[in-house]
Amino acid sequence: MKTPNKPSPSILIWGAGAIGGCLGAAFVAEGYDVTFVDQAHDHVQAMQKEGLRIEGPIVTRRVAVRAFSPDELSGQYDLVFLAVKAHHTEEACLQIRPFLKDDGAVVSAQNGLNELVISKLLGHERTIGCFVNFGADYLSPGLIHYGGRAAVVTGELDGRTTERIHLVHNLLLKFDDKAILTNNIWGYLWSKQIYGAMLYATALTDEAIWTCLENPEYRDVFIALAREIAEIANHEGVRLEAFDGFDPDAYAQCADITAAHASLDALVAHNKRSAKTHSGIWRDLAIRHRKTEVDAQLGVIVKIAKQHHISAPLTSKLISLIHECEGGMQRDWNNLATLRSAIQEG
Structure with a gap:
């Protein structure tokens, strides 16, 4: 949460497709420090040159972004929103590890029970649960279609209420003002x-x-x-x-x-x-x-x-x-x- 006494978290969007692109663009529009990573070089190049475009009936915006391929990335981050396909989760976790701060966490903005994989590879204490059901599609390099609002939920895997889960929830509220904080993410x-x-x-x-x-x-x-x-x-x-x-x-x-x-x-x-x-x-x-x-x-x-x-x-x-x-x-x-x-x- 952005406060006068606490700096904003550094955010890494790992997978800038439908889900990651929509979330990250909303965070950028709210002034957060966001970096995007994607495996598709043409998508990365389009974002670098022309920004990231979100189109559709929910919101239309173009935001200037910092976008990289995994081999171009540097630095460490407080929060990583993981938004890759479920079958790429293990590979992504291994790539993410050096870029995640010691006290950082990965938010699984994916479909599936990927928190099981993330917690096994990166640690239970570095894994945050997230549920997304909004409608979005990757259309072409640099362009995401945001077609329908739907449930967005986050919670600690063990149901605790922590300072960091409030931070993540407040971030998600910037994307959807009906985002839910739950003690039952599973x-x-x-x-x-x-x-x-x-x-x-x-x-x-x-x-x-x-x-x-x-x-x-x-x-x-x-x-x-x-x-x-x-x-x-x-x-x-x-x-x-x-x-x-x-x-x-x-x-x-x-x-x-x-x-x-x-x-x-x-x-x-x-x-x-x-x-x-x-x-x-x-x-x-x-x-x-x-x-x-x-x-x-x-x-x-x-x-x-x-x-x-x-x-x-x-x-x-x-x-x-x-x-x-x-x-x-x-x-x-x-x-x-x-x-x-x-x-x-x-």
Whole structure:
């Protein structure tokens, strides 16, 4: 927090794509000391020459930034907002280590349970949890589309209220004035895992997120998938949290099916309000033609399920189908029908 008696933290955005770009640009606009790092040389060069542009219905701005490739970076930083794809987390942590102050911390502004990896490599005391659900896309070098507001949450991994978590929360309030400080960050992260699995399922088609969630023919698939992962979270002792229309209680094994449909209706309404129509997963498959984060995100869920000696047939089948799409399989409604077969298998 910026005060007359305390200097502003030095902030490093590691991964200046959709999430990191939006957060970092907001921090720069508020006068914070921010440095950007990205692996894409053309993106770095564009930011160096023309600044970072954020466009869309939420905010439009261009900010002058300091941007580097990892091999060009120097100095040490108080806070690192890690915003790389989940499967790049381990590599990024090893690169970040020399640039993180002894009393510094990494904020995992990612999708997945990446805090587990960060804390293992950099230390529990140097890891801060963060949950982001806003809609944004990397469009081209130097240009990010910010398409929809949504939940932004931070918290210490052990639920403590600390001076540094207030600092991070106040930073996030500069990005979104509804940002939440929680003592149950794992509850949000696991809830996002459930919703994230739904997004992976929508990416098996070429339809918009809300179109898939609204389609009555396949709602049973989304509900069964959500219930499967909610049950795994329950075995982990996690108290799930609600956000942006996602109601975790609706996907409990004992919940009435009407509650699940009501939650899906709310998720449809939320996604209809966003200018971001498709998930980043779909963009990886259809636009960028690159590997998704499925193993680093959903694969972790399957591993945790095995630790509890329970099965995760839908999640496992979904991972397999995403891999097939990465290999060029056509994306259409038939893939959701194939995913449904895992309900009977389970």
